[in-house]
Amino acid sequence: MTQPNLVTSFDRQMMQRCLTLARQALGKTAPNPLVGAVVVQAGEIVGEGFHPQAGQPHAEVFALRAAGDRAQGATMYVNLEPCSHYGRTPPCADALIAAGVSKVVVGMVDPNPKVAGSGIARLQAAGVEVIVGVEEADCQLLNEAFVHRILHQRPFGIFKYAMTLDGKIAATTGHSAWVTSPPARSLVHQLRSSCDAVIVGGNTVRRDDPLLTSHGLGHDPLRVVMSRTLNLPLEAQLWQTQEVATVVFTQPLVNPTMQHHLQKQGVEVIELSTLTPAAVMSDLYDRGLMSVLWECGGTLAAQAILENAVQKILAFVAPKIIGGVTAPSPIGDLGLTEMTNALTLDRVTWQSIGMDLLIEGYLKR
DSSP: OOOGGGOOHHHHHHHHHHHHHHGGGTTTSTTSOOOEEEEEETTEEEEEEEOOSTTSOOHHHHHHHHHGGGGTTOEEEESSOOOOSOSSSOOHHHHHHHHTOOEEEESSOOOSTTTTTHHHHHHHHTTOEEEEOTTHHHHHHHTHHHHHHHHHSSOEEEEEEEEETTSOSSOTTOOOTTSSOHHHHHHHHHHHHTOSEEEEEHHHHHHHOOOOSOTTSSOOOEEEEEOSSOOOOSSOGGGOOSSSOEEEEEOTTOOHHHHHHHHHTTOEEEEOSSOOHHHHHHHHHHTTOOEEEEOOOHHHHHHHHHTTOOOEEEEEEESOOOOOTTSOOSSOOOSOOSGGGOOOEEEEEEEEETTEEEEEEEEOO
8 A cells, every 4th residue: 555655745636636537527437436547747747537437438548648658657646546357448557558657646446356456466567666545535435436336236325405403304384495505405416416316205206396406517317206106296397307317116016097107208117026225226226326315205214224225424404493393304213212222423524505514424334
């Protein structure tokens, strides 16, 4: 791994540049990781690139093309270990060797068993100097969904909700527009643009008629609805599929009339023998998706948490008090009866977003 005395502030700066480049493809690369690459010759950037989507060349290839002959004897910075196997594209490690790069600085080892250190080993065997682990924490964070998908064969689940200071997501009437301020809602739109799918239940469709897009801030995720009964409105924004796709998951032989109505509008309807968060996540994994955003109500959220379909929590807390004994809260019954059994979060951070507070953390399992 990294030898600290060998890593300079310039190295860290260049790795951060790789991450900035990689983020240009947020939400577009699944099932591939987000990768950026920078070629430096004599302290000057001579080539840059990022991986735009699956099936396209990798970041290193774009950076080498931009550098041309100046890649000879240069240093390549890349936030993820160069691949060493033939997939849809040839091995990047071989391309770096062929270009005559003398040094490669890697942010993190690729967790994919097809790579997992073999790309680094191939470079070193060819006489290329390799430094690993520069800005590793940031590199891991950027590709946490990719890592989770590789290690667990399941998409990475994020549960996002907005609540008042007294823990309510809506009034007793069900009215919920708007809990948080415009800056927080804009951040949610950005969050959607970084995800491959967003999931809601039938109640959310009936109550809120959501659009579930990035509102023009970037890539739009696949919109997913889970409904046991298909007791859904005939007209809804989610059924407008000309620009953004929608999938409805239900149970076998449920409401054929509604199924036909949805299909006529371009909505994909999938019947699952057991309609559960785990089953839906399995289907989304098979579709090649990496990150899934849960924007559902409390009942479905509790089920998703219990079935390990949620790994990360984003809680927006608004400085408002609505009250109401029956007003809904973000998460339904988890079967926990003592505070000592409460689920806890790890790696917790918080920040102010306008007037609201955003708390982020990972469920400890």
